[in-house]
Each structure stands twice: as C-alpha cells, then as structure tokens.
Amino acid sequence: MPIRLCSVMVLVSFVSLFAPTSAASQQAASAGTQDTFRAEVSLTVGQMTMAPEGAGRRSTFQGRCTRPADWLISFPLEGEAAPLGHVTGWAEHCSTVVRWKTAGGQQVPDSLHYEDGRFFYATAAGDTLRGVYGNGRSGLNADQTLWFRDDYAFLGGTGRFELSTGGGSESCTAFALDRGGVMRAEGTLRLRRSTTL
Numbered sequence: 324m325p326i327r328l329c330s331v332m333v334l335v336s337f338v339s340l341f342a343p344t345s346a347a348s349q350q351a352a353s354a355g356t357q358d359t360f361r362a363e364v365s366l367t368v369g370q371m372t373m374a375p376e377g378a379g380r381r382s383t384f385q386g387r388c389t390r391p392a393d394w395l396i397s398f399p400l401e402g403e404a405a406p407l408g409h410v411t412g413w414a415e416h417c418s419t420v421v422r423w424k425t426a427g428g429q430q431v432p433d434s435l436h437y438e439d440g441r442f443f444y445a446t447a448a449g450d451t452l453r454g455v456y457g458n459g460r461s462g463l464n465a466d467q468t469l470w471f472r473d474d475y476a477f478l479g480g481t482g483r484f485e486l487s488t489g490g491g492s493e494s495c496t497a498f499a500l501d502r503g504g505v506m507r508a509e510g511t512l513r514l515r516r517s518t519t520l
Contacts, residue, residue, distance in 0.1 A: 360404070363403055364508075366498065408446055439455075452480040469500075472494040475493055486515040489511040
C-alpha cells in the first residue's frame, strides 16, 4: 500500500505543547468541573519514519521512543469533539510489529503495538488541549485495512484548557495507510472552575 508522506509545519508547535504541567496546576484542575468528552476525527498518515537498517531494524528515534520501535508515525487530524466543537490537531506515536503475515505475496504486519503517543487538539477559538496515549493495539482486517485501540489522558493545554485533565479510550475500525480513517474517542474532560465552555 502506498504511503503518503508530507512535511507539516505544526511539528514545532506540537513539541512545544508538551512542556511539563506544574503539580500546583494539576491540583487546581482537580477542583474543576467534569464533562463527557467525545470526538470523531479523520486521520491520515502525515509522516512515517522507519527505523534505520541494522540493529534489528528498530530504533528509539533519538530518544523519542522509550523502547526501540519499527516506526515513528505522525497523523494530522480534523473533526468534531464535544465540548470543544470543530478541532484540528496532530498525533504521533512509536509503533512496533508484534507479528507478520503473508498477504498478496508480501509480508505485512498482522499485529502491532504502539506507545509513547502524544496528541493535541486546537479549537476554532485557538485554545489547545494536549495529551498522551498508549497501551495501543492494532491488527489487520480481511480487507487489508487496520483496526486500532488505545487509552489516552489529557495533560492540560492553553486558554480554557490550561488546567484540563481526564482521559478515556479511542479506536478506529478501518484505517488505510493511503487514505486514512475515522477515529472515535470517549472519556471525561475535567476543567478548572473558572473555565466556561
């Protein structure tokens, strides 16, 4: 399957979003309100970096991955989220093949594990909500698309989401490397008391 690669300028902003949140801020956030979080966003492959040849074909990608992985993959995303409204964003994780299979005369991943995920959502008003995800599992469907599921946690952001916490699970039933797929997420979003949505 062809893989669409592109360079996206938001990578610099993506990295800067993950500055540590202070313990005082996290404590303040715990006293806030709680909402149900739901999202349905379209994902496509933005950049897929394969580990260099040698050393088992796995890499930590200069320390980005906590354990050696086969790929470092990033995804631009866009869709709707409650209570955020229309969102755009970015996600990135480290992916490792657990098991291979032969399909169409080629070796393809049949089972994968991914971790060290990072993501952010940006709203139409310019506020951002960031987080991490892991415990990711993925496999191959009969039509050669991929399914995946993982758990995520919010780690604050900017604007009205500066002190946000919460989390949940997200999944996709059919993702193709050449055309993407739709991911659905459910969970909770906790906001500080002074935040108004």
